[in-house]
Amino acid sequence: MPSISKRGVEVPLSPFRKLVPIADKVKAEGKHVYHLNIGQPDIETPAAAMAKVKETDLKILAYSAAAGNASYRAKLVDYYAKFGTEITADQVVVTTGASEAIQFLFLACMDHGDEMVVPEPFYANYNGFAHIADVNVVPVTCDLEDGFALPDAKAFEAVITPKTKAIFITNPNNPTGCFYPEKALKELAQVVKKYDLYLFVDEVYREFCYDGQDFFSVLRLEEIENNVVVIDSVSKRYSACGARVGAMVTRNEELIDAVVKYAKLRLSPPGLGQILAEGALDMDDTYMNEVKQEYDRRRNVVFDRLQKMDGVISYLPGGAFYCFAEFPVENADHFCQWLLEKFEYKGSTVMLSPGEGFYATPGLGVNQVRIAYVLNTTDLHAAMDCLEEALKVYPGRIKVGQWAEGTAVV
Amino acid sequence: MPSISKRGVEVPLSPFRKLVPIADKVKAEGKHVYHLNIGQPDIETPAAAMAKVKETDLKILAYSAAAGNASYRAKLVDYYAKFGTEITADQVVVTTGASEAIQFLFLACMDHGDEMVVPEPFYANYNGFAHIADVNVVPVTCDLEDGFALPDAKAFEAVITPKTKAIFITNPNNPTGCFYPEKALKELAQVVKKYDLYLFVDEVYREFCYDGQDFFSVLRLEEIENNVVVIDSVSKRYSACGARVGAMVTRNEELIDAVVKYAKLRLSPPGLGQILAEGALDMDDTYMNEVKQEYDRRRNVVFDRLQKMDGVISYLPGGAFYCFAEFPVENADHFCQWLLEKFEYKGSTVMLSPGEGFYATPGLGVNQVRIAYVLNTTDLHAAMDCLEEALKVYPGRIKVGQWAEGTAVV
Numbered sequence: 001m002p003s004i005s006k007r008g009v010e011v012p013l014s015p016f017r018k019l020v021p022i023a024d025k026v027k028a029e030g031k032h033v034y035h036l037n038i039g040q041p042d043i044e045t046p047a048a049a050m051a052k053v054k055e056t057d058l059k060i061l062a063y064s065a066a067a068g069n070a071s072y073r074a075k076l077v078d079y080y081a082k083f084g085t086e087i088t089a090d091q092v093v094v095t096t097g098a099s100e101a102i103q104f105l106f107l108a109c110m111d112h113g114d115e116m117v118v119p120e121p122f123y124a125n126y127n128g129f130a131h132i133a134d135v136n137v138v139p140v141t142c143d144l145e146d147g148f149a150l151p152d153a154k155a156f157e158a159v160i161t162p163k164t165k166a167i168f169i170t171n172p173n174n175p176t177g178c179f180y181p182e183k184a185l186k187e188l189a190q191v192v193k194k195y196d197l198y199l200f201v202d203e204v205y206r207e208f209c210y211d212g213q214d215f216f217s218v219l220r221l222e223e224i225e226n227n228v229v230v231i232d233s234v235s236k237r238y239s240a241c242g243a244r245v246g247a248m249v250t251r252n253e254e255l256i257d258a259v260v261k262y263a264k265l266r267l268s269p270p271g272l273g274q275i276l277a278e279g280a281l282d283m284d285d286t287y288m289n290e291v292k293q294e295y296d297r298r299r300n301v302v303f304d305r306l307q308k309m310d311g312v313i314s315y316l317p318g319g320a321f322y323c324f325a326e327f328p329v330e331n332a333d334h335f336c337q338w339l340l341e342k343f344e345y346k347g348s349t350v351m352l353s354p355g356e357g358f359y360a361t362p363g364l365g366v367n368q369v370r371i372a373y374v375l376n377t378t379d380l381h382a383a384m385d386c387l388e389e390a391l392k393v394y395p396g397r398i399k400v401g402q403w404a405e406g407t408a409v410v
Numbered sequence: 411m412p413s414i415s416k417r418g419v420e421v422p423l424s425p426f427r428k429l430v431p432i433a434d435k436v437k438a439e440g441k442h443v444y445h446l447n448i449g450q451p452d453i454e455t456p457a458a459a460m461a462k463v464k465e466t467d468l469k470i471l472a473y474s475a476a477a478g479n480a481s482y483r484a485k486l487v488d489y490y491a492k493f494g495t496e497i498t499a500d501q502v503v504v505t506t507g508a509s510e511a512i513q514f515l516f517l518a519c520m521d522h523g524d525e526m527v528v529p530e531p532f533y534a535n536y537n538g539f540a541h542i543a544d545v546n547v548v549p550v551t552c553d554l555e556d557g558f559a560l561p562d563a564k565a566f567e568a569v570i571t572p573k574t575k576a577i578f579i580t581n582p583n584n585p586t587g588c589f590y591p592e593k594a595l596k597e598l599a600q601v602v603k604k605y606d607l608y609l610f611v612d613e614v615y616r617e618f619c620y621d622g623q624d625f626f627s628v629l630r631l632e633e634i635e636n637n638v639v640v641i642d643s644v645s646k647r648y649s650a651c652g653a654r655v656g657a658m659v660t661r662n663e664e665l666i667d668a669v670v671k672y673a674k675l676r677l678s679p680p681g682l683g684q685i686l687a688e689g690a691l692d693m694d695d696t697y698m699n700e701v702k703q704e705y706d707r708r709r710n711v712v713f714d715r716l717q718k719m720d721g722v723i724s725y726l727p728g729g730a731f732y733c734f735a736e737f738p739v740e741n742a743d744h745f746c747q748w749l750l751e752k753f754e755y756k757g758s759t760v761m762l763s764p765g766e767g768f769y770a771t772p773g774l775g776v777n778q779v780r781i782a783y784v785l786n787t788t789d790l791h792a793a794m795d796c797l798e799e800a801l802k803v804y805p806g807r808i809k810v811g812q813w814a815e816g817t818a819v820v
Contacts, residue, residue, distance in 0.1 A: 045470055242472050242678055262542075265424075266510070267651070
């Protein structure tokens with residue numbers, strides 16, 4: 001029997017993946033599990049967008065252009081303009097989800113052994129894509145104490161080497177929910193310019209910025225137009241994760257050419273998904289406003305409830321639909337497994353993502369978790385009831401006195 | 411401005427890609443171009459399958475399982491059973507087109523610098539996927555004289571080294587249309603067994619076997635159950651190239667596990683495409699029988715017409731919808747470009763794929779082309795009229811006497 005490749009054995013997985021079989025088992029046994037572990041919202045995909053798919057008179061579902069349908073790319077240009085970003089359709093490549101955009105960029109911008117600086121904690125699948133491209137993730141650590149704000153220029157410069165080719169950030173952030181304001185991005189731009197690096201920014205959560213904060217796209221940064229690349233997706237924006245439609249946007253013509261070569265290899269992004277995505281762009285703002293308000297309500301539920309839990313340290317996230325929190329436990333991985341296997345409250349339990357897997361630095365995040373507030377407020381309260389009760393009775397809870405009072409850092 | 415990676419500069423493209431801008435230009439100028447260069451059929455996607463998409467009552471287009479929807483995988487099992495293949499749903503991973511299945515396999519089965527033996531000419535994008543995975547394609551040359559039949563065991567053994575991890579074939583073949591019978595596959599199986607290699611077989615054209623030949627899936631080969639992997643796609647079968655739904659099938663559990671890890675990184679194959687694909691599997695055989703008959707008619711048109719062209723050497727392809735041919739020209743690349751730029755017949759011309767790019771061995775296929783018979787017989791005849799006329803007047807035509815009479819090898 002032929003063997004699996006070394007890399008196939010080593011490919012890193014998302015932090016909660018090993019908990020999935022356990023969750024499946026206890027659900028089969030009748031326990032209800034509130035899933036706060038994955039970014040799969042319970043929000044409906046806009047019916048108006050689905051209707052465009054249902055109304056199509058397409059006779060042949062042919063390959064679209066490798067870079068995506070011209071009509072969809074044109075509408076994306078108008079969409080980005082709403083955020084003060086002037087680009088052209090030639091500067092957009094439609095991809096099979098943001099995942100594919102990331103893979104194309106890693107390949108087109110970096111060679112084997114090159115380095116990319118990423119603030120940690122970060123979306124854990126970046127590790128897997130870096131593994132495929134054979135490039136190295138170099139972390140810059142963010143702090144829970146300031147809500148995981150973007151590190152300053154000095155912190156980035158401290159880890160830049162001659163092998164560094166890119167800085168990769170997510171704004172608003174997954175997994176922390178941190179919103180990066182214009183000022184912080186402009187400071188980062190100076191680093192990008194100084195070392196002539198690529199700046200990859202995953203902006204898939206741009207619609208979800210709270211507290212009246214205006215989203216600032218890095219495509220608006222001046223003097224580094226050829227360095228900036230935005231990664232996008234319709235998955236979260238329209239709760240259409242299964243559409244598998246993403247995009248990359250850059251003014252760097254050489255990079256577009258290189259990415260399109262990779263796009264041509266796989267021939268075409270999904271055709272039906274592009275019809276849906278185009279339909280979503282035809283809508284007015286009603287859907288998005290409602291969704292944003294809903295996430296804002298959920299955000300406050302999670303924040304309020306965590307704040308009241310003894311020993312839990314968290315903060316009010318400024319964007320996306322995630323929150324990171326520190327728990328009074330020795331090992332959040334064990335706690336998350338225990339939650340599924342050993343705990344139940346009113347017939348239910350909650351599934352969270354252990355924090356450690358979102359860090360590249362060994363030993364960090366061991367007592368932290370990511371919470372995705374992707375359930376309606378009723379379910380979210382019920383999930384928080386479970387969590388509150390669980391933290392009281394968990395055998396691995398840190399003893400009183402070992403920890404300061406739970407303090408929420410806003 | 412940051413530079414493109416070395417690999418991003420070097421990534422190899424499909425043989426006809428550089429002709430696309432030329433074709434676009436002359437079309438804009440009013441010339442009609444018959445596209446026989448790409449495997450995009452003019453056949454309609456089954457309306458019954460499209461109807462399943464239109465009838466869906468899905469409220470949330472969520473991520474499907476990373477390995478694909480359970481309902482679709484179950485139906486694929488029944489579909490493969492029609493070809494005498496007994497497999498289970500756990501042995502199927504749904505992918506984003508065959509392209510993604512190939513990429514997952516290269517990563518999961520081979521490490522950097524490993525080798526894979528591929529009969530040439532072969533589907534040129536395999537080069538690109540090998541480039542991404544940083545593995546080497548080692549060719550075994552097939553001959554036009556015997557219709558590009560599968561080379562014998564000795565030919566494969568001659569190029570196997572300690573670095574060889576896999577043999578990769580396409581049956582029926584793209585770009586040659588060659589049908590590999592059971593006997594040839596069983597001979598190859600002995601090589602696979604002797605060296606304990608993976609055997610990847612792209613079977614996406616299995617429905618299109620002519621002259622009463624029965625398709626034999628390598629999943630039916632005994633003693634090498636853990637070596638065999640089938641690559642599949644709905645693109646050509648249902649003329650649904652834009653659905654982006656493929657699959658890989660293997661009885662090797664370790665390989666399934668490794669591939670599913672890569673599948674989890676990109677979260678999910680396209681959801682709407684899976685609904686369409688499932689709808690296609692609900693149909694009776696009427697659609698497929700009609701499509702197969704139509705391709706058979708086209709096959710005969712191409713064969714008959716080529717046979718009558720002075721100096722052209724070709725053969726009757728046994729499957730798929732491609733034919734390779736040798737032209738009385740010094741350089742088919744130049745000829746294909748000249749066809750677009752300098753030639754027209756009744757306001758039209760024809761676009762073909764130059765043959766050289768389908769070979770890994772330098773210098774082979776220089777005077778060959780691939781013809782994809784993806785147009786209806788009326789258009790196909792018109793395209794052949796163009797080709798026939800063009801070969802008469804092409805300035806780079808080899809002089810009489812330099813070539814034997816055109817002989818068709820059946």
